[in-house]
Amino acid sequence: MPTPAQLAGTAWKQLSDPFYDAGSNDKGIGIQLAYSLGRVGLGFGLAALVAIPLGFLIGLSPLAYGALNPFIQVLKPISPLAWMPLALYTIKDSTISSIFVIFICSIWPMLINTAHGVASVRRDWLNVAKTLEAGTVRTAFQVILPAAAPTILTGMRISMGIAWLVIVAAEMLVGNLGVGYFVWNEWNNLSLSNVIFAIGVIGVVGMLLDLAFGALQRAVTYVE
Amino acid sequence: MSLFRNPFDGETNLTCACGRHASQAEHDVDAEKLSRQALENAVMRSLFPRDAERRRFIRSVGAGTASAAIASLFPFGALEAMAQDKGKIEKKDLKLGFIPITCATPLIMSAPLGFYEKQGLNVTLVKTAGWALIRDKTMNKEYDASHLLAPMPLAISLGVGSGAMPMQVATIQNSNGQAITLAMKHKDKRDPKKWKGFKFAVPFEFSMHNFLLRYYVAEHGLDPDKDIQIRVVPPPEMVANLRAGNIDGYLGPDPFNQRAVYDQVGFIHLLTKELWDGHPCCSLGVRSEWVKENPNTFAALYRAILNAAAMAASPGNRTTIANAIAPANYLNQPVPVLEQVLTGKYADGLGDVKNDPGRIEFDPVPWNALGIWILSQMKRWSYLKGDVKYKEIVDQVYLMTDAKKRMKEEGILAPADMPKKIIVMGKAFDASKPDAYVSSFAIKRT
Numbered sequence: 092m093p094t095p096a097q098l099a100g101t102a103w104k105q106l107s108d109p110f111y112d113a114g115s116n117d118k119g120i121g122i123q124l125a126y127s128l129g130r131v132g133l134g135f136g137l138a139a140l141v142a143i144p145l146g147f148l149i150g151l152s153p154l155a156y157g158a159l160n161p162f163i164q165v166l167k168p169i170s171p172l173a174w175m176p177l178a179l180y181t182i183k184d185s186t187i188s189s190i191f192v193i194f195i196c197s198i199w200p201m202l203i204n205t206a207h208g209v210a211s212v213r214r215d216w217l218n219v220a221k222t223l224e225a226g227t228v229r230t231a232f233q234v235i236l237p238a239a240a241p242t243i244l245t246g247m248r249i250s251m252g253i254a255w256l257v258i259v260a261a262e263m264l265v266g267n268l269g270v271g272y273f274v275w276n277e278w279n280n281l282s283l284s285n286v287i288f289a290i291g292v293i294g295v296v297g298m299l300l301d302l303a304f305g306a307l308q309r310a311v312t313y314v315e
Numbered sequence: 316m317s318l319f320r321n322p323f324d325g326e327t328n329l330t331c332a333c334g335r336h337a338s339q340a341e342h343d344v345d346a347e348k349l350s351r352q353a354l355e356n357a358v359m360r361s362l363f364p365r366d367a368e369r370r371r372f373i374r375s376v377g378a379g380t381a382s383a384a385i386a387s388l389f390p391f392g393a394l395e396a397m398a399q400d401k402g403k404i405e406k407k408d409l410k411l412g413f414i415p416i417t418c419a420t421p422l423i424m425s426a427p428l429g430f431y432e433k434q435g436l437n438v439t440l441v442k443t444a445g446w447a448l449i450r451d452k453t454m455n456k457e458y459d460a461s462h463l464l465a466p467m468p469l470a471i472s473l474g475v476g477s478g479a480m481p482m483q484v485a486t487i488q489n490s491n492g493q494a495i496t497l498a499m500k501h502k503d504k505r506d507p508k509k510w511k512g513f514k515f516a517v518p519f520e521f522s523m524h525n526f527l528l529r530y531y532v533a534e535h536g537l538d539p540d541k542d543i544q545i546r547v548v549p550p551p552e553m554v555a556n557l558r559a560g561n562i563d564g565y566l567g568p569d570p571f572n573q574r575a576v577y578d579q580v581g582f583i584h585l586l587t588k589e590l591w592d593g594h595p596c597c598s599l600g601v602r603s604e605w606v607k608e609n610p611n612t613f614a615a616l617y618r619a620i621l622n623a624a625a626m627a628a629s630p631g632n633r634t635t636i637a638n639a640i641a642p643a644n645y646l647n648q649p650v651p652v653l654e655q656v657l658t659g660k661y662a663d664g665l666g667d668v669k670n671d672p673g674r675i676e677f678d679p680v681p682w683n684a685l686g687i688w689i690l691s692q693m694k695r696w697s698y699l700k701g702d703v704k705y706k707e708i709v710d711q712v713y714l715m716t717d718a719k720k721r722m723k724e725e726g727i728l729a730p731a732d733m734p735k736k737i738i739v740m741g742k743a744f745d746a747s748k749p750d751a752y753v754s755s756f757a758i759k760r761t
Contacts, residue, residue: 116643180451185455217381263444278551278555280649281555
């Protein structure tokens, strides 16, 4: 095991030059992080684009809920990495496959939370909207969305946490440049001090992402 | 860099090889001349392993005479002619996949040592996490060509263990270069008969490693499917698994055998060279369709790899190569580990230092007999069922005829027959009677 002094040395070396580029398979931790964050951002963004409208629909319509719920329940517990071989085979591109894996893992918490948030908007508020003769669209955007926003953001926060967990594993599996690749590459070399350094970086970045969503969540929270 | 210095200069010291100044030196001297000198260097080093002797020879006969004498033995001109561009390259930017192991030496070293560049190719080498992935990425056309295990193009062409896609073996990357590594706790169990219940790792199902391990234990009376467990573990993860006690040993590629010794978690039980001297291991695989679409690019790639293999074949260059492929961008391994693998002077992990210059060799010709042996083992262990058209399949996949024709056209001495006969653990293999060979084994799955 590396000593704390060795660890500090490794961390200093990596952090003092985070953007070095020594060839296609050897890049600084900053560049690797950018690759990972880019993939997470894309996969997560696409998932949000699908999950939030779909969740809205499911929350509004008991029929849609009844129709889709069994599928969601079956698909939700599947480890996202199990999709990887299938994704590679059908998509035929490893980068898009890892984005797909992020997409598929972050869609469920957002979908379920959105549906739940929309479904549990207080009846009184909907009735008030009705008496004021607000249209469907207006009700959706001005009553339901703000009312459900804290729950939706909780879903997004959970999803982001999972996406960040999964990207490291996906990159280790597929070997695309990124933090997961960095860990794998240093594992090849049995360089534990670099692996421990990477673990620290992954933890800190994960925490920052969570804090960002926490702040967003507070911004939309309301007092009844 | 010493590799590109004039070997016919009586004052030059060829033994120095730091390997770090490849690009700087390249800028200074004309590239054509460099490659020729690299070749000449390779030859001179193999003829005169001791530098003092070479200097004495050159001083006594003169550089010109020495050059002419060596050229008569070795076709520099032909190799150089091959290096000339024959047609316009269809695709300049290539993406090649590799697994970080020494088997890929010719493929990897061609980047830092400028062999690709000299052929007008801009190659990006992509490190890949495992064989299944490299197969998928090659089949998905993400890679133009790729480092593949020698049996993989056969298996992929036949659609065994994956979808079928016609693949070709352009060159064999390396021969020998693998070993059986056992965990330290088994140092008293050197006799394979005591291995009942052991868990072994191999890099992939369709690998020489799997077939050789099966062959080896079966010769000692163990049934590889019943008496031991064979698991697929990507090479880079083998040492970590051995340390964790998940496996008892592995038949894996270097540098991970030597790495286990370096990290004191295992010892080298035997080199695969001791089972079959001259067995192929990895190959440069390409999709047949890609070759048809990009014939000139393929030829350029071919020339780069042939030149690299010629340089790697010479023991004197091995230290230079070890330095060139060690950085994190390529193998990400300590230089001493790679040096021990490539030079064949190595610690076996049990306190002995062994010297076996043939530990890894680089013979690029994809001899058809090698492919037939591989198919015979696939048949033996029931990866292939029914009648196997050995010769037909191998003729399509292994480009031996092409390789020899091309070498002949370019005037390179192509050996008429395999330099080493196929003798596996004392048993000769006759490529014309593969079925009889398969049925001659006591333990088989047919």
